[in-house]
Structures are given as C-alpha cells and as structure tokens.
Amino acid sequence: MIPKPGAALLFDIDGTLADTDPLHLRAFNQTFEPYGHHFDKPRFALELQGLANEAIARRFVPHLSPEEGMAVMRGKEELFRDLARTEIHAVPGLFALLDLADAAGLPMAAVTNAPRANAELILTGLGITHRFRAVVIGEELAHGKPHPLPYLEGLRLLGASAEHSVAFEDSRTGITSATSAGIATIGIRTSLRDEDMLVAGATMSADGYDDPALLAFIQAKVSKSAAA
Structure with a gap:
C-alpha cells in the first residue's frame, strides 16, 4: 500500500x-437506576451511545443543576473505568x-x-x-x-x-x-x-x-x- x-x-x-459498549451499559444502569432509568441494549444504542456527557445529563437528570448533572456523569465514568481496567478487548x-x-x-x-x-x-x-x-x-x-x-x-x-x-x-x-x-x-x-x-x-x-x-x-x- x-x-x-x-x-x-x-x-x-x-x-x-x-x-x-456492554461496560458502558452496566455503568449507565448503575448510575441512573436511582433516578428511575433503566437501559437495555436497543435503548442504549438509540439514546446514549456516542453522546457527550453534558447532553446525557441534561436529558436524564434535568432536575439537577448543570454542575450536579456533570458530577453524576463523572461518577458514571469512574464506574466504567473500574470495569474497563480488566475487561478491554480489541x-x-x-x-x-x-x-x-x-x-x-x-x-x-x-x-x-x-x-x-x-x-x-x-x-x-x-x-x-x-x-x-x-x-x-x-x-x-x-x-x-x-x-x-x-x-x-x-x-x-x-x-x-x-x-x-x-x-x-x-x-x-x-x-x-x-x-x-x-x-x-x-x-x-x-x-x-x-x-x-x-x-x-x-x-x-x-x-x-x-x-x-x-x-x-x-x-x-x-x-x-x-x-x-
């Protein structure tokens, strides 16, 4: 070439x-179930996949301030990184x-x-x-x-x-x-x-x-x- x-x-x-994506799905569900949201694979692909964290926070925890929403998302990303440290596959x-x-x-x-x-x-x-x-x-x-x-x-x-x-x-x-x-x-x-x-x-x-x-x-x- x-x-x-x-x-x-x-x-x-x-x-x-x-x-x-399966690790993100697990982290999203653990993070958002206290707020009344549960995501299966089709809903994850349609409503979460590829979106910026700011946009996700605005949609799924709109009652929180922008700062509080991003704190929720930071917690989700910490959960994801904990999972990903031992479960990454190319x-x-x-x-x-x-x-x-x-x-x-x-x-x-x-x-x-x-x-x-x-x-x-x-x-x-x-x-x-x-x-x-x-x-x-x-x-x-x-x-x-x-x-x-x-x-x-x-x-x-x-x-x-x-x-x-x-x-x-x-x-x-x-x-x-x-x-x-x-x-x-x-x-x-x-x-x-x-x-x-x-x-x-x-x-x-x-x-x-x-x-x-x-x-x-x-x-x-x-x-x-x-x-x-």
Whole structure:
C-alpha cells in the first residue's frame, strides 16, 4: 500500500477500537437506576451511545443543576473505568489493520466524545497509544459529536484531507460527525445493525477490521493506483 497524499485513518474509540459498549451499559444502569432509568441494549444504542456527557445529563437528570448533572456523569465514568481496567478487548482484526497502516506510513488519529481519562485508559489497555499521531477529545472542543468539528480537528492535526481518508464509527452521532466532515465512514457493528448505520450515513459496515470488503474499501480509498 502506497498512501495518497493527505490519506489518513480516523477511529472512534468506544465500540470501535474496543467493544466497550456492554461496560458502558452496566455503568449507565448503575448510575441512573436511582433516578428511575433503566437501559437495555436497543435503548442504549438509540439514546446514549456516542453522546457527550453534558447532553446525557441534561436529558436524564434535568432536575439537577448543570454542575450536579456533570458530577453524576463523572461518577458514571469512574464506574466504567473500574470495569474497563480488566475487561478491554480489541475489535477483531484491529491490530492487523494498525500494522498495515504503520507499515505504509498512513497516519492515524483517535476521535472521541469520551473523557480523556477514558480514552487514555482504553488506548493504554490495548497497548496502541503510540499508533496515533493525534487524539481528539470532543469535550475539549467548542463542539463534540455529532458536530463535524472533532473530525475536522483530526484531519487538521494529521495534515490530512477528507477526500482520501476513512473514518470508523459505531454510533449514529459518530457517523454524523465524520460524514459531515466529508469523510467516508465505515460502521463497526458492535451495537448497531447494518441498516441503522447506512441510514445514518455510513458507506458500509462490518463486524470487524478483518472483513475483506472493509479492507478492499480502505485500499481503494487511501492508496495510489498502480497506474499513478
């Protein structure tokens, strides 16, 4: 693989690099059951997955002040990190794809709405922190996902172009963010169905990074043709 100028790979973290959604679901239920909320997997995917903590607090504990709501969310994230320290598993095929990108000199960024502590825990737990030239944290920007700003910032930090890059996402909000930034996006089916991802704007979806169709799409999108 010889990358095109400006080509890059941009990855969401939760549910995309690691299948962490079951851990988030457990942490959300433990946190919000005292407030009368219980989430099954479909409700989690529709109402929580990929959203910024501020938006979640406004919706599910609106009777609390903004400061109190964010304190609730910080507690949820602490619960998640406690679970994730011993239960992080990479999405199938991830390491082989990262090896391929590194060997080709194809730059990569991680782009997430998760707090920085969560992002660092997952990247460190998988042993892949060094793979990414940039880590973009949505809550540290003026706008998080579904706004395109996080992915636009990822492109900027990599010196990459949307036209020759590919993003990987597992949530509706993430797909909206990446596609609104002009990046062709592949959905990773850790929580959503193929049809849900296509409706949200994904070009295609896959169960893992070892899917031949996914690999062929990446090759066509980011590589120079043999005739070039």
